[in-house]
Structure formats: C-alpha cells, structure tokens
Amino acid sequence: MGIVDDLERARAAYERRDWATAYERLSAGSDLRAGDLLSLATAAYLLGDIDACIRALQRGYRSQVDAGDTLGAVRFAFWLGLVHNVRGEVAVGSGWSARAERLLADQPADLVERGYLRLHEFFRHLEQGDFAGASRLGTEITELARRFGDSDLLAQGLVCQGRLLMYSGRVPEGLALLDEAMVGVAAGEVSPIFAGNAYCAMIEACQEILDFARASAWTTALTRWCDSQPDLVPYTGQCAVHRGQILRLHGAYGQALAEFTDACRRYAESGAQAAAGLALSECGDVLRIRGDYAAAEASYAEAAGYGYEAQPGRALLQMARGRTSAAVAAVRRLLAETGDPVHRSRLLGGAVEVLLAGGYVDDAEAAAVELTEIATGFGCAGLRATAAYCSALVALERGDAEQALPHARVATQAWSGLQAPYEVARSKVLVGRAFRLLGDEDSAESELTAAAKTFGDLGAAPARQETEKLLHRDTAGGLTGRELEVLRLVASGNSNTEIAHRLVLSDKTVARHLTNIFTKLDVPSRTAAAAFARDHDLL
Structure with a gap:
C-alpha cells in the first residue's frame, strides 16, 4: 500500500509541475509502468x-519491447531520437529514429505514431534544404494530428507548417498557424516539452520579422509559464534572451545586458552551449549601441565561437570603427548566400547603412526597395519602420529631402508606437536632416536637439556624438581641452601621478578631471575611457 501511495504522490507532483519532487519519487519507484517511466524521463529533461x-527512456523502451507493445516501444524510440538530436548527438538520434521506423514496418498505415516519426523526417528534409518535401511532411503531420486528436503532434505540426510558410514569404499565413498552435499551448492542452518548444518557436519567429507586439505578448506568457515551474531548466535561457530583446527595444540597455548574461549562464548550466551564441550576439548589439566597441567585438567573437554569425551587428561595428571595406564585403557575402525573405529582412536594414557608408548608393537603394517590398508583404510594424528609415536614409544621401521627409516621418511614428526610443531618435535625426536641406534650420535644430537628448539619456554615446556634429557642437564628447589632454595620457598608460607631473597639476586635480571624463563619456573606468578615445579618434 505504501508503494502505491508513493507512486500516487509522484504522479500528483508531476501533474502540478513540481519536477524535482516528481523525479525524486519516481526514481525511488521499483516497478514503474511505461507512463511513469515517460513521466520520469520528462521530469529529468525539465530539470x-x-x-x-x-x-529512463531506455528503460521504457525495453519494458515495451519485453511486453510486446510495439507502438509503445515506437513512442519511446521517438523520444530517444528527439532527446539525442537536441543534445547534438545526431547519429545516435538518427539510429533511434531508424529503429522506430523498422518497428512500424508491419503495422497499419494509419497510425498517429507515424506522425511523430514524420517529425524526424521533416527536420532531415529541412537540413538538406528540401523545403518542398518538408512542407509536404508538415501538412501530413498536422492532418494526422487532427484525425487522431493528438494535441502535442498538432502543436508541433502547426509550428513546422507555420515556419515554412513564413520562410517562403507567406508570413501572415504562417503566423496564423503559429497562433493556432499557441491556442492549444495556452489552454494547457500540450505537454511540457512540446509546449516549451512551441513558445520558443513562436517568439523566435516574431523576432525574425520584427513583429515586436506579438513577441512581447508571447514573451510575457513564456515568462509566466517558466515562473510557474521553479525547477525548470530548459527554456529559461530562451526566456531570458527574449526578455532582453524586448528590454533592448524599449531602451533599457542595462537590464537587457543583465538578461543576456543570465541567459548565457543558464545555457552553460544546461549544456546548451551553442544556444548561447544568440545571447552573446544580442549582448554585442547593445554594447555597440552604447559605444563600448571593444566589448562588443569580444561578444561577437565569442558568439562566432559557438557557431552563431552575429550579423548584421558585426558589420555595423566594423563600419563604426572605420573598417568600411570589410563591412561592405561582409554584407555582400551575407546577402549573396541568404535566399529566404525572412532572413534577408533581418540583414537588409544593416546592409543599407553599410553600403551607404561605402559609397554604394545604388546598391543601398536596391536593398531598401527590397526591404520595403518584404515589409509590405509581411505586414509587421517593426519591419515597416525599418524599411521607411532605410528609404529616408537613401533619399537623404541623394539630397532628395522631399522624398526623405515622409519616410522619416513614417519611421518616427511607427517606432514611437512600438515604444522604441533609440529608433525614434534615429528617425528624428533623419527628419532634422531633411528639414535642414529644405532650409528650415530652426525645425532641424529642434529635431536634432531632441534626438541628442534621447541618445544621451540612453547612454548611446556614438549616436549622440554624431548628432552633436550635426548641431555643430563640440565633437569630443563635451570634453574640455584639458580633459582631452588627460584622456590622451590615460590612453597612453600613464598613472594619475605621471599625468600630474606631465601637466604640472596636483593628483587631486587629475582625479577630478578623470571623474568629469567618465561622466561626460558615460564610461565606468580608465580602460573604457581609453577604448572610447581610440574608437572615436580622440588621440
């Protein structure tokens, strides 16, 4: 009787998502059923x-084989293939998938288990670039799921179909399928691992097409879902990344960096090191915006070490540091090897800026036109705002203020609606430049001053300095001549005492100058101030 009671308590813990208790009590069980072994495996995975x-999955598979339950064995073989693939052990995962297929060879054709095995086949077609084959399988998976009323398979099938539709350019249709998948997840109809996968797929899709409103809503839902499971390990890293992305959009850069750092820690703890690349890339983007170029480069390089190409951020960093030829080469290569409209949409905005910096105005205009066409088809506010910004940028490069102004206005309004202060300020700069070309200097100065203040409030030092150049203000970060002398000596490796001796000052005066320098440049240390000086040609 005691063993039965312990098992019932273990099952109750599993149902309330108390994974640690469920795992502990199920692990102590000596005669677990197949369902209990699957629960034990799930709890272990989520821990x-x-x-x-x-x-646990291997025990379940063996128990089903011994019992002569072929379909039960197929289910465990499916999960073994999935878990090994997630872990990066693709050969082992493929072996389990092949074994499951062999077990089904003599079984009826119309079985829901075949839908689960088609998931493995779907991802194989996807990896091989066979999108037509993957699309066909996605449809079959969804049809099987509907026919058998399987919520897990339906959610995964809809996600597969939706992402493929998006990559083929049919974004509204793809998003509709993803929304349908999330209905089942939100209603609690989908088991934990499939639910976590669906959450992350949905938010990633929204981020890819700059659908920030959807991304924000589902990130909030994912955060609640993770918080309801205190012992959860998988998905919490992705949740931190997505929270960081939303915080970055709203200009909360310090909080965003904290989330990205937390995501990297969680990925390291869970062994999902490759996934840390996205977090490091996002971290690099924030550091680049804030003007900490050395740290941004280090973050991008670390992301590359995990196999993640941090673009177009890295090309924009090269451009900011004066390595324009390298940046142009990078974006040309990226555009040449990226075919689907979703991934191109992520590159085109940065490509326009880099190509203009390199003097390739016609190429930049072609990229802006392509981005506008994609944004129109996708219908996402963030993408339309980016396209309008790029169109205004190209028009200003050609000196066509009348063409630039309406695009800049659209970008300003769209980013304002998304509560994205950095992007609003960048768009205001274009509005100010257009006003200046049209001869309205007072209005130009008003727009540029507002933008410079926003950049200053956000700590976006490079953008603030560029805007102050347009206002014909001091371009050395507001430093006095004496402060510039101190900064140059700091960058040369001199101590406070050495600087005091060189400039015939007291140590206390040098310390006061350094405090002023740190405040004006918005940097935390001598090292950061020296890096700022090098990156902004103050030496």
Whole structure:
C-alpha cells in the first residue's frame, strides 16, 4: 500500500509541475509502468538532467519491447531520437529514429505514431534544404494530428507548417498557424516539452520579422509559464534572451545586458552551449549601441565561437570603427548566400547603412526597395519602420529631402508606437536632416536637439556624438581641452601621478578631471575611457 501511495504522490507532483519532487519519487519507484517511466524521463529533461532522461527512456523502451507493445516501444524510440538530436548527438538520434521506423514496418498505415516519426523526417528534409518535401511532411503531420486528436503532434505540426510558410514569404499565413498552435499551448492542452518548444518557436519567429507586439505578448506568457515551474531548466535561457530583446527595444540597455548574461549562464548550466551564441550576439548589439566597441567585438567573437554569425551587428561595428571595406564585403557575402525573405529582412536594414557608408548608393537603394517590398508583404510594424528609415536614409544621401521627409516621418511614428526610443531618435535625426536641406534650420535644430537628448539619456554615446556634429557642437564628447589632454595620457598608460607631473597639476586635480571624463563619456573606468578615445579618434 505504501508503494502505491508513493507512486500516487509522484504522479500528483508531476501533474502540478513540481519536477524535482516528481523525479525524486519516481526514481525511488521499483516497478514503474511505461507512463511513469515517460513521466520520469520528462521530469529529468525539465530539470536539465539529460543523462537521467535517456536512462529512463531506455528503460521504457525495453519494458515495451519485453511486453510486446510495439507502438509503445515506437513512442519511446521517438523520444530517444528527439532527446539525442537536441543534445547534438545526431547519429545516435538518427539510429533511434531508424529503429522506430523498422518497428512500424508491419503495422497499419494509419497510425498517429507515424506522425511523430514524420517529425524526424521533416527536420532531415529541412537540413538538406528540401523545403518542398518538408512542407509536404508538415501538412501530413498536422492532418494526422487532427484525425487522431493528438494535441502535442498538432502543436508541433502547426509550428513546422507555420515556419515554412513564413520562410517562403507567406508570413501572415504562417503566423496564423503559429497562433493556432499557441491556442492549444495556452489552454494547457500540450505537454511540457512540446509546449516549451512551441513558445520558443513562436517568439523566435516574431523576432525574425520584427513583429515586436506579438513577441512581447508571447514573451510575457513564456515568462509566466517558466515562473510557474521553479525547477525548470530548459527554456529559461530562451526566456531570458527574449526578455532582453524586448528590454533592448524599449531602451533599457542595462537590464537587457543583465538578461543576456543570465541567459548565457543558464545555457552553460544546461549544456546548451551553442544556444548561447544568440545571447552573446544580442549582448554585442547593445554594447555597440552604447559605444563600448571593444566589448562588443569580444561578444561577437565569442558568439562566432559557438557557431552563431552575429550579423548584421558585426558589420555595423566594423563600419563604426572605420573598417568600411570589410563591412561592405561582409554584407555582400551575407546577402549573396541568404535566399529566404525572412532572413534577408533581418540583414537588409544593416546592409543599407553599410553600403551607404561605402559609397554604394545604388546598391543601398536596391536593398531598401527590397526591404520595403518584404515589409509590405509581411505586414509587421517593426519591419515597416525599418524599411521607411532605410528609404529616408537613401533619399537623404541623394539630397532628395522631399522624398526623405515622409519616410522619416513614417519611421518616427511607427517606432514611437512600438515604444522604441533609440529608433525614434534615429528617425528624428533623419527628419532634422531633411528639414535642414529644405532650409528650415530652426525645425532641424529642434529635431536634432531632441534626438541628442534621447541618445544621451540612453547612454548611446556614438549616436549622440554624431548628432552633436550635426548641431555643430563640440565633437569630443563635451570634453574640455584639458580633459582631452588627460584622456590622451590615460590612453597612453600613464598613472594619475605621471599625468600630474606631465601637466604640472596636483593628483587631486587629475582625479577630478578623470571623474568629469567618465561622466561626460558615460564610461565606468580608465580602460573604457581609453577604448572610447581610440574608437572615436580622440588621440
């Protein structure tokens, strides 16, 4: 009787998502059913113990084979293939998938288990670039799920179909399928691992097409879902990344960096090191905006070490540091090898800026036109705002203020609606430049002054300095001549005492100058101030 009671308590813990208790009590069980072994494996997976998960799945598979339950064995083989693939052990995962296919060879054709195995086949077609084959399988998976009333398979099938539709350019249709998948997730109809996968796929899709409103709503939902499971390890890293992305949009750069750092820690703890690349890339973007170019480059390089290409951020950093030829080469290569409209839409905005910096105005205009066409088809506010900004940028480069102004106005309004202060300020700069070309200097100065203040409030030092150049203000970060002398000596490696001796000052005066320099440049240390001086040609 005691063993039965313990098992019932373990099952109750599983149902309330108390994964640690469920795992502990199920692990102590000596005669677990197949369903209990699957629950044990799931709890282990959600606690981040992949080895324990695999051991439980192997026990379940063997128990089903011994019992002569072929379909039950197929289910466990499917999960073993999935978990090994997630872990990066693709050969082992493929082996389990092949074994499951062999077990089904003599079974009826119309089985829901075949839908689960088609998921493995779907991802194989996707990796091989066979999008037509993957699309066909996605449809089959969804049809099987509907026919058998399987909520897990339906959610995953809809996600597969939706992402493929998006990559083929049919974004509204793809998003509709993703929304349908999320209805089942939000209603609690989908099991934890499939639910976590669906959340992350949905938010990633929204971020890819700059659908920030949807991304924000589902990130909030994912945060609540993760918070309801205190022991959860998988998905919490992705949740931190997505929270950081929304915070970055709203200009909360310090909080965004904290979330990205937390995501990297969580990925490291769970063993999902490759996923840290996205977090590091996002971290690099924030550091670049704030003018900490050395740290941004280090972050991008670390992301590359995980196999993640941090673009177009890295090309924009090269441009900011004066390595324009390298930046142009990078964006040309990226555009040449990126075919689907979703991924091109992420590159084109940065490409326009880099190509203009390199003097390739016609190429930049072609990229802006393509981005506008994609944004019109996708219908996402963030993408339309980016396209309008790029169109205004190209028009200003050609000296056509009348063409630039309406695009800049659209960008300003769209970014304002998304509560994105940095992007609003960048758009205001274009409005100010257009006013200046049209001869309205007072209005130009008003727009530029407002933009410079926003950049200053956000700590976006490079953008603030560029805007102050347009206002014909001091371009050395507001430093006095004496402060510039001190900064140059700091960058040369001199101590406070050495600087005091060189400039015939007291140590206390040098310390006061350094405090003023740190405040004006919005940097935390001598090292950061020296890096700022190098990056902004103040030496």
